[in-house]
Amino acid sequence: MSLLLFGLCxxxxxxxxxxxxxxxxFGETVSALLGQGSEAARVIVWEIRLPRxxxxxxxxxxxxxxxxxMQGLLQNPxxxxxxxxxxxxxxxxxxxxxxxGLAGAGSLGVPAAAILFSLVAVVLLLFAAGKGANSVTxxxxxxxxxxxxxALMALALNLAPNPWSLADLVNWMLGSVANRSWTxxxxxxxxxxxxxxxxxxxGGGLRALSLGDETAATxxxxxxxxxxxxxxxxxxxxxxxxxxxGTIGFVGIVAPHVIRPFVRHDPARLLVPxxxxxxxxxxxxxxxxxxxxxxxxxxxxxxxxLFGAPVFIWIAARIGGLGR
Numbered sequence: 373m374s375l376l377l378f379g380l381c382x383x384x385x386x387x388x389x390x391x392x393x394x395x396x397x398f399g400e401t402v403s404a405l406l407g408q409g410s411e412a413a414r415v416i417v418w419e420i421r422l423p424r425x426x427x428x429x430x431x432x433x434x435x436x437x438x439x440x441x442m443q444g445l446l447q448n449p450x451x452x453x454x455x456x457x458x459x460x461x462x463x464x465x466x467x468x469x470x471x472x473g474l475a476g477a478g479s480l481g482v483p484a485a486a487i488l489f490s491l492v493a494v495v496l497l498l499f500a501a502g503k504g505a506n507s508v509t510x511x512x513x514x515x516x517x518x519x520x521x522x523a524l525m526a527l528a529l530n531l532a533p534n535p536w537s538l539a540d541l542v543n544w545m546l547g548s549v550a551n552r553s554w555t556x557x558x559x560x561x562x563x564x565x566x567x568x569x570x571x572x573x574x575g576g577g578l579r580a581l582s583l584g585d586e587t588a589a590t591x592x593x594x595x596x597x598x599x600x601x602x603x604x605x606x607x608x609x610x611x612x613x614x615x616x617x618g619t620i621g622f623v624g625i626v627a628p629h630v631i632r633p634f635v636r637h638d639p640a641r642l643l644v645p646x647x648x649x650x651x652x653x654x655x656x657x658x659x660x661x662x663x664x665x666x667x668x669x670x671x672x673x674x675x676x677x678l679f680g681a682p683v684f685i686w687i688a689a690r691i692g693g694l695g696r
Contacts, residue, residue: 373634377648381429384655388425389417391662419553427552428658428672429651431617432627434564434609435459436650437643439624440631441571444578444639445602446498448510449629450688453610454621456510457517458493462614464521465489466544467528483563487611493517494603547618547673549658560612567608568647574601575640582639620673622680623650623657629687653679 390401394416403409404417435453442451453459469485500513525545532538577598580588588595613620627650628642635641654672657679661670 373631373645374648377645377652381648381652381655384652384659385422385425385429388428388655388659389421391659392416392421393662394420420551423554423557424549424552425655425658427549427557427616428655430557430560430564431549431613431620431651432623432654433647433651434567434613435620435624435654436627437568437571437647438606438609439650440628440639440642440646441574441578441602441606442624443628444582444642445574445599446510447582449632450510450625450684452622452625453490453606454619454623455625455684456493456497456514457521458490458497458606458610459614459619459621460518460521460525461493462486462490462611463544463619464524465611466614466618467525467541470540470544471528471532480559483560483612483615486615487563487607490611490614491603491607493521494607498599498603543671544614544618545673546671547620547676548671549617550669550672552616556616560616563608563612563615567605567612570601570605570608572643574598574605575643577601578639618673620654620676622684623654623676625687626650626680626683627653629683 386405389405390396390398396404396413396416400409400413401417404413407414438458439452442453442456443449445451453462463486465485465488466482468489469482496517497513500516525541529538529541532541574597577588577593577595580591580593581595581598583591588598628646631642631645631649635645654676657675658672661672661675664670
């Protein structure tokens with residue numbers, strides 16, 4: 373399955389470079405991809421469209437991997453950085469960095485703030501809800517964290533010193549990968565790699581934890597180590613995603629839910645396919661946002677929510693029906 377998804381992701385990345393506002397023909401785009409054709413066409417394809425598509429894939433893959441890890445750790449299919457307030461806290465961190473001028477002080481200001489605040493959110497979530505919390509408790513804690521982050525972000529918007537700062541803050545709330553460059557991707561890539569390594573290292577522990585802490589200990593797993601690997605990994609993944617794209621919700625819950633039946637509900641085998649499918653979904657959503665005939669381009673966070681929110685409602689209703 374992973375090989376199939378990997379191939380589809382590569383195909384979608386190629387397809388995405390053919391869409392955009394610049395009037396490039398099919399032949400011009402193919403020539404530009406091969407390093408031929410006009411300089412303008414090569415710049416549009418290699419410096420504008422392709423970095424944007426890669427950024428969208430990276431954000432989706434990071435959120436899908438984080439969602440699968442959180443669902444395995446909390447043993448709850450509704451766990452996901454966006455739903456549980458982690459992405460909101462990361463956005464709050466990015467907005468704080470922008471508000472206080474840390475974005476101009478250095479390229480690492482916004483990512484560092486986003487990662488730090490996402491770490492705070494994950495720790496608060498684990499302490500407040502606990503392992504194996506039911507859906508109601510988990511969602512209530514997540515709603516509380518999201519509401520707190522939303523209130524603080526609204527305060528930042530209300531106190532924005534000028535219209536330009538206000539526009540920057542709003543863009544982080546809506547989520548977008550427009551105008552992202554290879555430099556942006558290269559800056560966040562080490563953060564994503566570190567987060568992915570931490571989460572993938574927890575795979576065996578997540579599988580053991582699905583049988584309970586005592587059973588996991590008898591199998592040689594360290595529940596404490598597994599939890600902290602997931603905390604660190606999801607914080608890096610979600611924080612890095614917010615740093616480059618702002619708030620993107622729901623993709624981290626949809627992808628694991630689709631993949632889970634194909635891996636026999638194995639938390640370890642769920643991780644990589646969930647990341648690939650989430651990346652594929654977000655690249656597709658960004659492509660749709662570019663080609664839909666709106667006066668202004670639809671923000672990626674809005675497009676993801678329009679697709680993901682109904683699916684989330686269906687998942688929640690289905691789980692509630694099974695519980696009765």
